[in-house]
Structures are given as structure tokens and as C-alpha cells.
Amino acid sequence: MTAAVAGADVRDVVVVGAGGMGRAWMDVVRSREDLRPSAVVDIDLSAARAAAAERDWSVPVFDDVAAALQEVRADLLLNVTIPEAHRGVSETAIRAGVPVLSEKPVTPTVADAMWLSALSVTRGVLLATSQSRRHSAGITAFRDALRDLGGLGQLQTQFFQNPRFGGFRDEMASPLLVDMAIHQFDQARYLLGSEPESVYCEEFSPAWSWYRGAAAAQAIFRFSGGARFGYAGSWCADGLTTSWNGDWRASAPGGSATWDGENAVRMQREGGGVQDIPVGAVREGLDAALTEFLAALDGGAPPSGEIRQNIRSLAMVEAAGESAATGTRVELDSVFARAGVSALADAQAAGETEIADQLRTWAGGPPR
């Protein structure tokens, strides 16, 4: 194993998780000249083998990330395993000195994310989440339009889709909130340019749902500065589906703007006509998240998904789940306070004094 090399021309990547999304990441790696695969890891070796073979990659395959990092060169690791495996895989890589770009959610809980975040800071090894849906030409144009209108006070999205996934999502207690809504919650943070403070949420299971858990939710978030973000979503909505980014509307001092989640951005000022806003070309999705991450390894700015930033999107999910379970409005500060206590107890029990010391400095959550 070799730690990251600043400014290296071509970096060696270990991809962990060879499921649907792991394969999508492998295609991004294959499309880039600044990356080359050095191993594919999956607890299901046949999946790792098949994914490598489909791409004509003659790289070793492993069923264990620690073994892979001992055997091959790794300048970075892509963690594309299921959410429950995220903490273990990322921890192994960070302890080996290998920077990690993880799929969302960075961990299933805020407590785990705080713990990993403290590990990343104390080891000086970058850990970031890829929130691919904050990188698109459409959302960039929408955000620019909102700034043009003087910053917004009210933001709303509707997300209605009907996937038949099979697999882990069908068994989760909160598939929509935990596995999908984090995208729209993170997009709201990006669009508002401020941080969430509280949420009231109801989560439920429509009678016709094909999921075991709750596949629909409605939530209202209050953001710092007083802005409100409303979310209405369902993963069991047949017919008239929205885009996978959701369908957005915002109200600002200078007027209103909408985004269909794809390339249609419109705005209108009081007394003016409806304007179609041109959508430019930008790097999008996984490729954009990877570009930010590599720039940080080269000494540039931290990526927007650096764990201490991204943890606030995860906290929105956890707070929404708590609100749905208790029927009350939940403050994000209380989520961080409780998660901090739990992460600290975890670090103390494991005798991790450096991590414990770091966590003590984050009483109200990681720094903004």
C-alpha cells in the first residue's frame, strides 16, 4: 500500500463494492486519464471478478478491503458498498493512510459519521462523500438564478418516483428518507447556501407500496436566516413521475424561479415576463465529485462533500427520521449533541484517546 501522492499524474484507485453503483463508478474511472484501477473488492468475489472482466481490467480482486490495501498500490479508495458497510470500509482505508471518496450516506448514523470524521481529522486523511446530485448544469443555473433574485426565503421540492429495485432498499425501515432524500436535502443546503436548524417530518407507507418500510414522506425544514425548505417525496408513485432530482420552486425577494430537475430553469420578476435561463455546460455527477476530490488531493480546496460539511446533510435525514418517529419538531443541535455523546463513548470504550479528544472539541457538531 502506498499513501496518496500529491500532484501525481495518474493515481491508483481501489474500488470497493461491485454492485450497480460500483459499476457506474468503475465506468467513470475508466473514462479518466488521471486514474487507473489497481483492485476491485467485494465480499461477493464473483461480482468483483465479473465487474473487472466486463471492463477488460486485469487487476486483482479481493473479498476484503484490508487484504487489498496490503497487496496493491492505492492513492485513493472509492467506497461503493452498502450503507451498513461504509464505516468499516472507510475506517480501514483511513487507518492505512488512503483517502476515501464514499458513496452517500457516508455512514448510516450521525454518531458514526462524527466518529469517522474525528478519525479522518486526527489522521490527516481526507474522507468525503460524493453527493453527485449537487453537481449538474441545471442546479448550477437554478442557484445562480436564485442569487440573482436576491437570495431565497422559501424553497420547495417534489420528488415522486416508482423504482422496483429489489435488494437492500426493499427491506429498509426508511428507504426514501435514508437512501434517497439525502440527495434533495443536500441540494437544498447547496441552493440555500445556509445550514438547517430544525425539521418537522411525517414518514408513511402508502397502502399500495411495494416496500417493507416507509416509502413516502413530507417534511418542513427551517434554515439559519429563517428560510424554509419543504420536501414532499415518494418512491412508490406510479405515473407523472418527477425527474430524479425532483421538481423545484423557490420564492425570493426579487421574484420566483423553478427548476424541473433537468435542464429547464425559469424565473420571473414582479411585472416581468417568464425568462428561460440558459443552462451552461459543467462537469456533472460522479465525475464532478471525483474532480473536486482529486483537486483536494493536489492541495486545492476541500471538496464540498468533505465529511465535516456533508455530515449536516446526513443530520437532516436523522432529524427527519426522529421527527417522524416522535411526532415533534427536532432541532439539529440536539441530534449532534446526542451523536457526539455516543461517538465519544465509542472512542473511549475503544481506548481511542486522540479521537475522543477531537470529539470533545465538537460539542455542537463538527465546525461549519
Ligand SMILES: NC(=O)c1ccc[n+]([C@@H]2O[C@H](COP(=O)([O-])OP(=O)(O)OC[C@H]3O[C@@H](n4cnc5c(N)ncnc54)[C@H](O)[C@@H]3O)[C@@H](O)[C@H]2O)c1
Ligand atoms: N449517488 C447516487 O445516485 C446513488 C445511486 C445508487 C446507489 N448509491 C449508493 O451507492 C451505494 C451502493 O449502492 P448499490 O446500488 O451499488 O448497491 P448494491 O447492493 O448493488 O451493491 C453493493 C455491493 O457492495 C458489496 N459489499 C457489501 N458489503 C461489503 C464490504 N464490507 N466490502 C466489500 N463489498 C461489500 C455487496 O456485495 C454489493 O456487491 C449505496 O450507499 C447507495 O446508497 C448512490
